[in-house]
Amino acid sequence: MEARKVLPRKDGRVIIHFDYDCFYAAVFEAKNPSLKGLPFAVQQKHIIVTCNYEARRRGLHKLQLINEARRTCPDVIIELGEDISKFRDASKELYNFIKQYSWNGRIERLGFDEVWMDVTDIVDYNLETINRHDLDHSFFYTSRDDLTEGFDFDATIHAGHTYPKDAVSNLSEDGTLNEKDLRLKLGSHFAMFVRHQLEQHKGYSSTVGIATNKLLSKLVGNLKKPKGQTTLRPIDSIDSNSSSVIDFMDAHEIGKVPGIGFKLAQKLRELVLQRATDRDPGYSGIKEHVTVSQVRIHPDIDCDKLEKLLGGPGSPHGIGYTVWCLLHGIDDSEVSQARSVPRQISIEDSYIRLDTMPELLKELNVLARSLLKRMRIDLLCDTDDFGGSSDDTAGDDNHASKSSLAGKRWLAHPKTLRLTTRPRMPMQVDGTRMRTMKRISHSCPLPNFVFGLHESVDALAEKLVRESLLSMFRKLHPEKSWWNLSLVNLAVTNMAEAAGESRTANGRNIGNMFKRQEDVLKDYRVTEADDAVPSNAVVDGVYDTTRENVVVGPMPENKDEDSGWIEDDSIGAATDYCHTCGSSVPPFAMIAHQRFHSPALR
Template sequence: MANKYLPARRDGRIVIHFDYDCFYASVFEAKNPALKSLPFAVQQKQIIVTCNYEARRRGLHKLQLIKDARRICPDVIIELGEDISQFRDASKELYGFIKGFSWNNKIERLGFDEVWMDVTDIVDYNVALLNRNDLENSFFQLVQDDPTVGFGLDATVIAGHAFPKDYVSDPHSTNVNELTLRLRLGSHLALYIRHQLEQQKGYTCTVGISTNKLLSKLVGNLNKPKGQTTVMPPLAAVDGHVSNAITFMDDHEIGKVPGIGFKFAQKLREFILQRPPEFDDGLVYGCTKEKVTVADVRNHPDVDAQMLEKLLSGPGSAHGIGYKMWCLLHGIDDSEVSAARAVPRQISIEDSYIRLDTMPELLKELMHLAQSLLTRMRIDLLGEDDDFESQDDQPADQDITSVSNSVSVEGKKWLARPKVLRITTRPRQPLQPDGTRQRSFKRISHSGPLPNFVFRLTESVDALAEKLVKEALVGLFRKLHPEKAGWNLSLINLAVTNMAETAGDSKTANGRDIGCMFRKQEDVLRDFRVTDADTPPSSVDVKSEHIPDKSSIAKKSIEEAENVMFDSDEDAAWDDGEDENDLDECCTICHLRMPAFAMGAHQRFHLQNSD
């Protein structure tokens, strides 16, 4: 019998998970709102990558073949979604909008359509402001230094749905559990952000609220679309109470739990079933036909953290993987919501194929993927260059924008430079004697240094992609597949990793940008600068100037010479490194500058010439 100890829970955070509804389709619907009421789908290759809820109501679904979709719903409207730049741009815009509500900058994006937001600080701040005797008329402050910016709320109730469905609380109770109160405020903040996102950007989303990333991501799925759900206490099984977190997790299929990948899920299914599970047939890799739930694994008499460590550990697996999986089965996830980054950790592009096994086909696909990868690098890794001068100051024959392949690089600089280039492939398994083929999800990869020429902004993406294929990618591919043909690949992925951020102002930047710092110095120090402005001398009209007589010039010359002799010794005691020009004198007649000790002789020269 296994040791069924319960991992310790840490439920001090409030985490919101945003999942944009039918994101790919929503990007098209934002441009053409009429599509919202029609069956609409987005196509990549020969399958539907997403469809709106009207299309789903008529029997369409993700990863469905186009021919099947048209047969089931003849009036479906289909748009090509091969160019993902429009989806990436929309995702970045929405991410920036949600980020504007964060105080601690802990906001993490997952793919194009999911965002986690840790709102612990803003929720705790507002909990401290609540009047416990009048929770119905509460106010949520959105800006820390401005108490007038925010919205009203009823803190006695949850906003949206709750798990479990039969959850009830006494709205008139003054002895409210602290976690319950914090989750209520988190749900009201999530509702406010959802409504602002729809009103200002035209996108709807589904939201989950809980105390960690795992629960917040999964619980939002209960009320799609345009809904939100909060996992309510008790989350820990103490004092005879049933844990709502464990109850919620138990019904999930093991492969649907974030953090349990395909390989681990397969091992767990095989352990519970004592045989390999069956999969759906079809062109697209199907799901398992046999459902193995979290409860099946967690309640198995032989399963505990140590047993999972033995079952799942292997070459390349992280230490303590068994304990991590045991925690996930109990709805425990202590991973932090990563702080927003100026640049991504890696950039990757991939495509799938029915069969790819000849060199001409490979070169064509590598060229296409390399173009997409370099274009994506320019979109995600270029930022404004403060040192940039306008195009008018550059040579007429250097048109940087024209060589960028639709991505403007004018006035841009690299915010980060990836160091590693990686290629990944997925070969199909050979046919078995009975003519069947065992499904394989195994990927193999090889990495190498990323050539520096990819950062040249004066060359086109096409030219750089062709050079990258010839000088780097083909060599990396041959490390994986030395055969000349017959690889039978179903997938190729290209990626750049190991981002080295350049100097800048972000927290993750590699040092400070000295040039930018000096340019900002004038504005930063303006209020602290003390200026000593000299009054300029009045202009002198030489023509009308009175020329002194001989006796006055001679007398003045003798006095100035004496002053120089004594004053210079006195000054030398304080500063023996003064500039010689500091002792220069200017002739009042010819305005010639000369050392003071020579001025007497020069004045006598004028007297002699005037005789």
């Protein structure tokens, strides 16, 4: 390994990061706009998960206890947000909306309320056509195909705010630096435009950051929190003695840097504060505010030392180098391509107390049902009807509410089923409870019967619990050990995409093209500018979307994996029911089943 000098940041890209403002609250407000002026919060279990800005003005904040919130603001309106399906739906809708403005498909979601977009290609295209002698009367092309689509803008300035606040605007005259700056200016105007479309057509406001990589774009957006946008201009002095990026990163608390989570942050703090962050007898609430600069300045900080400190069993290789890069604002990770199917589907719930078999079985059934429903929503698509639409006209086939399943096929088959629990730690002698959030999990092949569309979700869920989940649970919590769960999570992972899979066409397996449903955008006309929008950036555009969305990616290599899932040979017709847990158990297995219960009951 070489002693690296300043390996330069790559500033060749333009990345936009969107963050929808108080998203959960905004979803409720979109449906019920009268909430907007009122203090409004969304509750999950006993906490406020988010609240709108009116509520924040009155002293509420995220992750606040309900009681405390009501005391602080008796007028607050609270809605329950434990069922997250509407948030998921809204998130997908907004994501798909933004995606229409992407040319290269590099658009990535993080959680429900954040999206990155790599607009390098769009910026470069516009850079080629822009008139450098009349920058303040520029036109931004938002479509390659239709040159009437776009908006007027002033390319001499950034849209919105910038990080070096009012940086030396035209400091460098030598092409390269200005070119960098110009690219980000274009990016900022495009960001303003998309953000504006979002607000006009979907009713959601967002906060955005524009920079040359994912890390910086996300962080810089935070500077103007509600409804703002900020561009980070990478300005390095010629002698490398000063850098806006370094300055920007330096001020951050170490744990605020994306990619440095709880554990890494703790280790870095220990390094800087020498060995005493937590559990320091004598001190309880020390200020453990360690900044990026403190770590970066620290003598023991180079890639190798960091690797020794942070690397270990279970950590990714090269973590030291990665962290070193993050501290310096370097992040070469790509904005990932939009995917047509998720990598994983999981659902979970948490419990105050879950320590008996009947309760567990009930909860497993509930979770399994939701999981199967979600699989049918996210993984099932209409089988291609060739032009002549299949009876989707008036004739609702026999009342069938399940009619929708008729012509459906699976876009992907998850191959793995995973059960995760978070055991509640037993009480200690002093009555305290070792706080541990650790999860444990067990996985197994997902039985193929779950893909059957003729059986009801309820029936399939029961079968899944009986034939897979119970034995998995037993491996996580072996007999003899008493358990009390604070969380149960069920997931299907390891998606095998079924691209050209054709079981029906014997022998004939023509590579089938499938076109994604195209979102049909009506023509839009924008008339209003956002607060932060400079008046000259008012956009006036007409859009049409004939976006081809070809699914690229590895061919499915569909290994067998279909054809005859062998039933668990020990499962016969279940005729008896367990008196303890109520599950149906084949007679020959009842003895073992009972044994399963008894030691657990102490």
